[in-house]
Amino acid sequence: MTPRTAEPVWLGLDVGTQGVRCVATDRTGGTVASGAHPLRGTRDGVRHEQDPRQWWTALSSACRSAMSGVGTRPVRGLALCATSGTILLTDSGLRPVTPGLMYDDARAADEARRVADAGERLWARLGYRPQASWALPTLLWLLDRHGDDDGDGVRLVHQADYLTGRLAGTPTAVDSSHALKAGYDLDTEHWPWDVTDALGIPAAVLPDVVRPGTAIAEVGPDAATETGIPAGTPIIAGMTDGCASVLGSGTFAVGSWNSVLGTTLVLKGVTDHRLHDPLGVVYSHRAPDGNWLPGGASSSGAGVLSELGGPADLDRLTTLAEARPHRPVVTYPLFSRGERFPFVAPEAERFTLGTPADDVDAYAALLRGVACVERLCFDYLDLLGAPTGGTLTTTGGGARNTYWTRLRATLLGRPVTVPHDADPAAGMALLARAHESSLADAAARTARDAHVVDPDPDAADVLTEGYLALVGAWHDRGWLPTELAAHARERSTR
Structure with missing residues (x-):
């Protein structure tokens, strides 16, 4: 009797701020096995760094855990997502020359002004304006300080291609999604050489770029030993973690949106055209299907909740907050100085409107504050003319808190769908499967399990009161443009 061939799996790797996750999924997207390992970093004001070698250690550990549950199933491919705009410099052998400067490290404020001036026409055409935390200004900052550290020259490496390079045992191309904040032109699909020349960036510093979903390498023998992933497994170019969440959540239709509530709040949607944003805070990645x-x-x-204790503490606070009515007390929940979206304010700091009665009230004020930021994001997208009436899904660690999700649904005035097993790692596993057919085919085969959280009409007025108070405070501090503040107030009356 011929033995039955084991069903294959595809791996999705997600490198976030606080940890790395690896999932192995079958043809329908069902999770076969998973593994995770924590990360830590260094924050000090606008500085935020991590050790790239720690990324590899954590990735190897997470993959070994997942592979222990895969058994004899063949691994047909993997794709990896990472944080958007996180970069480092390496030598030609992929050895780190610098720490990894994270996506919200904002030390490159002077360099951002140079970038804005050098590429003024390019940024106007692309519809966004690079910020101090973006990879291109950060690259200038790093080159000014470390460009001569190695006689063989240095290379720009994103968090994603550092890790795919470690998996392959040789430097790999980066996907265009991760390259966007380094200035890569998604229209022409080339580096903007006139801009990089004007900024004094040698061409040899910049990596090759491919579209997401492109096969870029295979897992090498050394990485196979460290991770447990079989040598020869195809490595598929991935996307940023926010884009990966869009895929994992099943957000494919134009007008649909996914809100990722992890360490940061990341919002991504689907349009059939590029949005042009005069503030430069909304930028558009290109989806593998062309949207x-x-x-x-x-x-x-x-991320602000990490200051309140561990999971047990947060569960206690949630249970107690759930038993109380909402109040208009609200905290603007920044966990580092400066805001990036839905407005740019490098000087922004956390503040609270009203006086919390106790630790439970202070906790609820933080949850309400995140929901207020999310609502302002949608108000701004509406102001830009983006279609926002499709489905809204939410993923990330915060989406597991049903109390918080209902609060958000109430403030947004719309149902929120919470997919199960739809994190960025699942999105990358889907992209790996799509390499063998198409994204549409892989998505159609994916079985989705989700539940819908409806708004609470009894809490809508008090939550809106807190939101409008926060809009006024942002505007009074000079952070929020008058047009957006007025639009937010006008939408609240609809």
Whole structure:
């Protein structure tokens, strides 16, 4: 009797701020096995760094855990997502010359002004304006300080291609999604050489770029030993973590959006055209199927809750907050100085409107604050003319808190769908499967399990009161443009 061939799996790797996750999925997207490993970094004001070698250690550990549950199943491919705009310099052998400067490290403010001036026409055409935390200004900052550290020269490496290079045992191309914040032109699909020349960036510093979903390498023998992933496994170019969440959540239709509530709040949607944003806070990635994925990442999010204790503490606070009515007390929940989306304010800091009665009230004020930022994001997208009436899904660690999700649904005035097993790693596993057919085919084969959280009409007025108070405070501090503040107030009356 011929033995039955084991069903194959595809791996999705997600490198986030606080940890790395690896999932192995079958043809329908069902999770076969998974593994995770934590990360830590260094924050000090606008500085935020991580050790790239720690990324590899954590990735190897997470993959070994997942592979222990895969058994004899063949691995047909993998794709990897990472944080958007996180970069480092390496030598030609992929050895780090610098720490990894994270996506919200904002030390390159002077360099951002140089970038804005050098590429003024390019940024106007692309519809966004690079910020101090973006990879291109950060690259200038790094080159000014480390460009001569190695006689063989240095290379720009994103978090994603550092890790795919370690998996392959040789430097790999980066996907265009991760390259966007380094200035890569998604229209022409080339580096803007006139801009990089004007900025004094040698061409040899910049990596090759491919579209997401392109096969870029195979897992090498050394990485196979460290990770447990079989040598020869195809490595498929991935996307940023926010884009990966869009794929994992099943957000494919124009007008649909996915809100990722992790360490930061990341919003991505689907349009059939590029959005042009005069503030430059909304930027558009290109989806593998040709549509556009506009959105942005705030400096607020669930990261602020880490100050309140561990999971047991947060569960206690949630249970107690759920038993109380909402109040208009609200905290603008920045966990580092400066805001990136839905407005740019490098000087922005956390503040609270009203006086929390106790630790439970202070906790609820933070949850309400994140929901207020999310609502302002949608108000701004509406102001830009983006279609926002499709489905809204939410993923990330914060989406597991049903109390918080209902609060967000109430403030947004719309149902929110919470997919199960639809994190960025699942999105990357889907992209790996799509390499063998198409994204549409892989998505159609994916079985989706989700539940819908409806708004609470009884809490809508008090939550809106807190939101409008926060809009006024942002505007009074000079952070929020008058047009957006007025639009937010006008939409609240509809």
